[in-house]
Amino acid sequence: MGTALVVGASLAGLHAARTLRLEGHVGPIVVVDADVDAPYDKPPLSKQVLAGEWERDRIVLPAATEDLDLDLRLGLRATALDASARTVSFAGADGASTVSFDQLVIATGAAARRLPDTAGIAGVHVVRTLHDALALRSELEAAPSRVVVIGAGFIGAEVASTCRRRGLDVTLVEALSVPLERILGAGMGRVCAAVHVANGVDLRLGVGVDHLDTIEVGGESRVAGVTLTDGSSVAADVVVVGIGVQLNVDWLADSGLSVDDGVVCDASLRAAPGIVAAGDLARYPSSRFGRMLRIEHWETAIAGGEAAARTLLAEQRGESAPVFDPVPWFWSDQYDRKIQLAGRPQPADECVVVEGSTDEFRFVALYGSGDRLTGVLGMNRPRHVVQMRMAMEEGITFTAALERMAAA
Numbered sequence: 001m002g003t004a005l006v007v008g009a010s011l012a013g014l015h016a017a018r019t020l021r022l023e024g025h026v027g028p029i030v031v032v033d034a035d036v037d038a039p040y041d042k043p044p045l046s047k048q049v050l051a052g053e054w055e056r057d058r059i060v061l062p063a064a065t066e067d068l069d070l071d072l073r074l075g076l077r078a079t080a081l082d083a084s085a086r087t088v089s090f091a092g093a094d095g096a097s098t099v100s101f102d103q104l105v106i107a108t109g110a111a112a113r114r115l116p117d118t119a120g121i122a123g124v125h126v127v128r129t130l131h132d133a134l135a136l137r138s139e140l141e142a143a144p145s146r147v148v149v150i151g152a153g154f155i156g157a158e159v160a161s162t163c164r165r166r167g168l169d170v171t172l173v174e175a176l177s178v179p180l181e182r183i184l185g186a187g188m189g190r191v192c193a194a195v196h197v198a199n200g201v202d203l204r205l206g207v208g209v210d211h212l213d214t215i216e217v218g219g220e221s222r223v224a225g226v227t228l229t230d231g232s233s234v235a236a237d238v239v240v241v242g243i244g245v246q247l248n249v250d251w252l253a254d255s256g257l258s259v260d261d262g263v264v265c266d267a268s269l270r271a272a273p274g275i276v277a278a279g280d281l282a283r284y285p286s287s288r289f290g291r292m293l294r295i296e297h298w299e300t301a302i303a304g305g306e307a308a309a310r311t312l313l314a315e316q317r318g319e320s321a322p323v324f325d326p327v328p329w330f331w332s333d334q335y336d337r338k339i340q341l342a343g344r345p346q347p348a349d350e351c352v353v354v355e356g357s358t359d360e361f362r363f364v365a366l367y368g369s370g371d372r373l374t375g376v377l378g379m380n381r382p383r384h385v386v387q388m389r390m391a392m393e394e395g396i397t398f399t400a401a402l403e404r405m406a407a408a
Ligand SMILES: Cc1cc2nc3c(=O)[nH]c(=O)nc-3n(C[C@H](O)[C@H](O)[C@H](O)COP(=O)(O)OP(=O)(O)OC[C@H]3O[C@@H](n4cnc5c(N)ncnc54)[C@H](O)[C@@H]3O)c2cc1C
Pocket: 007, 008, 009, 010, 011, 012, 013, 032, 033, 034, 035, 041, 042, 043, 044, 045, 046, 076, 077, 078, 079, 107, 108, 109, 110, 111, 127, 128, 129, 155, 248, 251, 278, 279, 280, 281, 295, 296, 297, 298, 299, 301, 329, 330, 331, 332, 333
């Protein structure tokens, strides 16, 4: 049975380790992470943690405290995978080390992308780790006169929302003319933009960042504003950069694995014999959506970790591995709205509001391509999203979904 090595002890990695242990792996399970904090959940970082409502004890991942006989090693960064020698090299405070494995789970997720040339400027933040969220929170507690959030994707939108709930003035800058257009399409992206405006955000669309303005304070360079590509400037004491992620795949560079917008896997999340990937960095073929997918959602990271572990267990037993092809689902909490999307629509898909009102920010919309139901979006409509998601799992067509919603 041998040693299972899990690199990345967050949502995907820990759930892989848990499934390996609970479903029959009796050998050692070594779980390694670069972070020094006990494994924690990320969604609250931009919500309750940033708002000052939750402390770190509320976000510890339950799997980290279960009695699973895991060999958890924190503060060690993977630097290289030798797939034929079956070893991973690590760097840590005590120097370099190597761990041998029989089976490997790759779950190193992603890091926040940063603006170029902003390293070392005080007052400029990202939100990906607990450390990031606590650093930003302590600046917000000092009641800055204006926060500028760069990027109106889901993380930027949640940070803007949390800052407004704290009573702060917020400018939200987005390079696209419609936020979230690539994920929700133009119509629904415009609705999400309107939610920010209705909540008092100064929303600047279709404009990029030219540079950050800085001042010298106590010998250090501190952000004082943002100059935009249209020549305008916005004063800022705090800037939060939410411009997407960079996958943590550097350590796989010479591994021989295929890395192309993620670790390329088969339909069972296998990247090579005895090597699987899961979570934000795993790219796999979806027959449900007819293309390769890489999903950055909480639930997919859990389900992917579990599925990847089952692939390894099936290999151990000489059985065929299960196919991983769930209907992706995520939520985002912004102001008093809960936004949920099930499925994976493309921007050009047809989008029909089937219930409620977009003006009231309380509605359900269905997306379709041909007769394929590709997504369901809900704003403050969780029950409808859950029901339609189940119908998607069962393969309901776009026409049948429209008819079902009309009859409801
Ligand atoms: C602020 C925030 C809010 C979110 N909100 C939502 C939400 O509301 N709804 C939703 O569906 N999803 C949300 N998500 C997304 C969700 O949290 C992610 O999809 C999920 O965390 C992905 O899990 P993962 O295990 O694949 O990767 P990650 O969580 O990125 O974990 C990767 C782990 O690998 C470690 N690591 C990285 N490189 C190395 C290395 N070289 N060696 C060793 N260890 C390494 C990291 O330290 C980290 O612990 C949010 C994410 C963030 C950051």
